[in-house]
Every structure is written in C-alpha cells, then in structure tokens.
Amino acid sequence: MSETARQHGPQTHAPVLAATNITRRFGGLVAINNVSFEVRPGEILGLIGPNGAGKTTMFDLLAGSILPTSGEIRLNGALVSGEAAHLRIGRGLGRTFQIPRPLPNLTLIENVMLAAQGQSGERLLANFLTPWRVAAEEKVAAKKAADLLELVSLTRLAHEPARVLSGGQRKLLELARVMMADPAIILLDEPAAGVNATLLEVIIDRVRDINRSGITFLLIEHNIDMVTRLCHRVLVMASGELLCEGTADEVARDPRVIEAYLGGAA
Numbered sequence: 001m002s003e004t005a006r007q008h009g010p011q012t013h014a015p016v017l018a019a020t021n022i023t024r025r026f027g028g029l030v031a032i033n034n035v036s037f038e039v040r041p042g043e044i045l046g047l048i049g050p051n052g053a054g055k056t057t058m059f060d061l062l063a064g065s066i067l068p069t070s071g072e073i074r075l076n077g078a079l080v081s082g083e084a085a086h087l088r089i090g091r092g093l094g095r096t097f098q099i100p101r102p103l104p105n106l107t108l109i110e111n112v113m114l115a116a117q118g119q120s121g122e123r124l125l126a127n128f129l130t131p132w133r134v135a136a137e138e139k140v141a142a143k144k145a146a147d148l149l150e151l152v153s154l155t156r157l158a159h160e161p162a163r164v165l166s167g168g169q170r171k172l173l174e175l176a177r178v179m180m181a182d183p184a185i186i187l188l189d190e191p192a193a194g195v196n197a198t199l200l201e202v203i204i205d206r207v208r209d210i211n212r213s214g215i216t217f218l219l220i221e222h223n224i225d226m227v228t229r230l231c232h233r234v235l236v237m238a239s240g241e242l243l244c245e246g247t248a249d250e251v252a253r254d255p256r257v258i259e260a261y262l263g264g265a266a
C-alpha cells in the first residue's frame with residue numbers, strides 16, 4: 001500500500017455502500033454471481049479484474065442503471081436495490097463514466113451547474129412566484145461550480161465550451177460535475193483510460209484531495225499503478241465472481257488473481 005493510502009486509511013464505521021448476495025443475469029448469462037462486499041466510509045476501494053469480469057455491470061447495479069436479479073444494495077443503510085438512479089443520486093451516490101459526455105456547446109461552468117440537486121429554478125411555478133430566490137440560488141450554484149472547477153484545475157477553461165476539452169480534461173470536468181451534487185460516495189469508472197501521463201497525475205492528486213475532504217470512492221481501473229497509489233483496499237472480480245480482496249500488493253501476489261489475468265478468466 002502506498003504511503004498516502006496508509007496515512008489516510010478508512011475508519012471502521014457502518015459501510016457507505018453494501019452489496020449483499022448480488023446476482024445479475026442477462027438471459028442465460030450470469031454476469032454477476034452472488035457477490036457481496038462493503039465500501040467503508042472514507043476509503044478508496046478499487047475494483048479490478050480482467051475484461052468481462054463484471055465490473056461495469058456491478059457499477060450499473062450500484063448506481064441503479066439496471067436492477068439485480070437477486071440480492072440487496074444498501075446506501076448509508078437504506079435499501080436501494082429497487083430504486084431508480086436519480087433517487088440514489090439524491091441519497092449521495094455519484095457516478096462518473098468511462099467516456100464522459102458533457103454537453104459540448106455549454107461552458108464548463110454551465111455543465112457543472114446542471115448537476116446541482118433540487119434547485120427551485122427546476123420548478124416552473126417557483127420560477128414564476130419567487131424569481132429572486134431562483135436568482136440567488138443560481139448565484140450560489142455558479143460560485144460552487146467555479147470552486148469545483150478550481151478544485152479540478154480547470155478554472156482557465158471555465159467559460160469555454162466543453163467541446164474544446166481533451167479526454168483527460170473531460171474526466172476532470174466529470175469529477176467536478178459529480179461533486180456538485182454533494183456525494184457521500186463516488187463510483188469512478190476508469191479515470192486513467194485514454195489519459196496522458198501529465199493529466200493522470202492531476203487526476204490522481206485531485207481524487208486524493210477529494211477523498212481527504214471525506215468523500216468515499218469505489219474505483220474501477222485497469223491502470224495498476226494508479227490502483228496501487230490510490231486504493232486502501234482492492235476487490236478482484238473474475239467471471240462474475242468476487243475472487244479476493246486485500247491491499248493492492250496482496251492481491252497482486254495472489255495466485256488466483258495471476259491465474260485470472262493470465263488465464264483469460266473472462
């Protein structure tokens with residue numbers, strides 16, 4: 001485990017997110033087979049495994065894009081397995097995507113502001129009856145969006161349209177967008193994929209900063225260097241099953257993990 005991971009290890013409190021006996025079938029294919037795990041408050045938990053292991057399907061289940069065939073998902077203790085994705089966002093679950101798709105013609109600030117939760121301006125009647133409140137809320141949201149863009153090192157581009165961003169900058173924008181909804185936990189999908197080495201360092205630093213501010217992460221990543229540097233604990237999946245868990249160093253030495261990767265368990 002890296003020095004940073006050791007210094008900022010998780011506390012042992014009730015899990016932020018818990019998956020219990022989750023199974024998900026697609027027709028005859030069992031994509032997730034009776035998987036259970038917990039994400040502890042304050043940790044960065046890695047989820048790794050060969051292609052087709054079931055990692056993205058697990059994210060889809062946790063975020064509510066798809067529902068499990070069986071099993072339970074709890075978010076801060078509340079049973080959410082049957083709940084729609086937007087309700088889970090309201091409960092503090094944020095998710096980034098492997099290929100972020102910001103609205104290309106809106107500025108970065110506007111893209112981030114769109115992710116604010118429950119503003120009066122979203123309600124037509126409030127717009128009509130209390131325009132001053134809507135304006136005040138927008139001002140607060142704009143300030144928060146600007147602060148978040150600063151946090152992810154994108155202030156310079158805040159008023160540019162999102163279409164000018166590189167792949168790595170889109171990932172940073174996605175992080176700011178997710179933060180706008182004040183998440184307790186962020187599901188981070190392959191933040192290193194397609195990102196150049198310099199920007200990757202920025203992403204690692206920003207994730208670390210955000211984690212130190214108290215936000216928990218579950219991270220899918222193929223870049224083992226990033227996993228080793230960031231994650232307090234790592235889960236390994238293969239062929240829809242949870243193979244093992246431990247520190248990055250421990251799982252890297254586990255013969256079952258080596259076999260899964262070398263043997264093409266997917």
Ligand SMILES: Nc1ncnc2c1ncn2[C@@H]1O[C@H](COP(=O)(O)OP(=O)(O)OP(=O)(O)O)[C@@H](O)[C@H]1O
Binds near residue numbers: 052053054
């Ligand atoms: N909507 C779907 N319909 C049918 N099969 C699916 C569907 N989604 C995923 N699968 C299958 O479920 C299995 C797990 O896929 P998943 O995308 O979750 O793996 P992964 O670990 O995220 O892989 P990768 O690292 O390549 O992204 C694969 O065999 C995949 O083909």
